[in-house]
Amino acid sequence: MDYKLIDFPIHGNHEGKLVALEKNNEFPFEIKRVYYIWDTVHDAIRGKHAHKDLQQVIICVKGECDFILDDGKTRETVHLNNPAQGLYITNNIWREFTNFSKDCVVMVLASEHYNPKDYIHDYHEFLKEASCNR
Ligand code: TYD
Numbered sequence: 001m002d003y004k005l006i007d008f009p010i011h012g013n014h015e016g017k018l019v020a021l022e023k024n025n026e027f028p029f030e031i032k033r034v035y036y037i038w039d040t041v042h043d044a045i046r047g048k049h050a051h052k053d054l055q056q057v058i059i060c061v062k063g064e065c066d067f068i069l070d071d072g073k074t075r076e077t078v079h080l081n082n083p084a085q086g087l088y089i090t091n092n093i094w095r096e097f098t099n100f101s102k103d104c105v106v107m108v109l110a111s112e113h114y115n116p117k118d119y120i121h122d123y124h125e126f127l128k129e130a131s132c133n134r
Helices: 123-132
Strands: 004-007 012-014 016-018 033-038 046-051 056-062 065-072 074-078 085-089 096-100 104-111
Touching: 004 074, 046 123, 056 074, 096 123
Parallel strands: none
Antiparallel strands: 004 085, 012 016, 033 104, 046 096, 056 085, 056 104, 065 074, 065 096
16 A cells, blocks of 8 residues: 655654644655644544545544545555654545544645545546556
């Protein structure tokens, strides 16, 4: 499965912690868009799509949730619960997230502006695209 977990440097001291993100050796792209989701029902399944041309880093800044990744061949669940760790994914990955804790806040940093045409919402279409791009 093509994804990376990135550990961000933590700044801070006994009074608190801070992570700063911009394109550099640790962070792979220029950030053009940020969105975040919270107040999500525990067993809701969000996402359920793939992207044609998008890089994203997904950070669970509070609480925890499961991120399910599917490349058309295998499925893998990544548990996110660390605000100093980002899940980096790009194209050809079907993604779903679920098992949200009540306090869960997920922040997503994206390499492109919002473009509904970049989404693949149909799983069978995704399987076709993924096998062509392999
Ligand atoms: P959607 O991508 O369906 O969320 P999820 O995959 O988590 O279920 O987006 C929900 C709504 O928010 C939809 O109406 C589109 C809108 N939206 C934007 O306007 N800009 C964005 O960057 C994103 C991600 C969504």
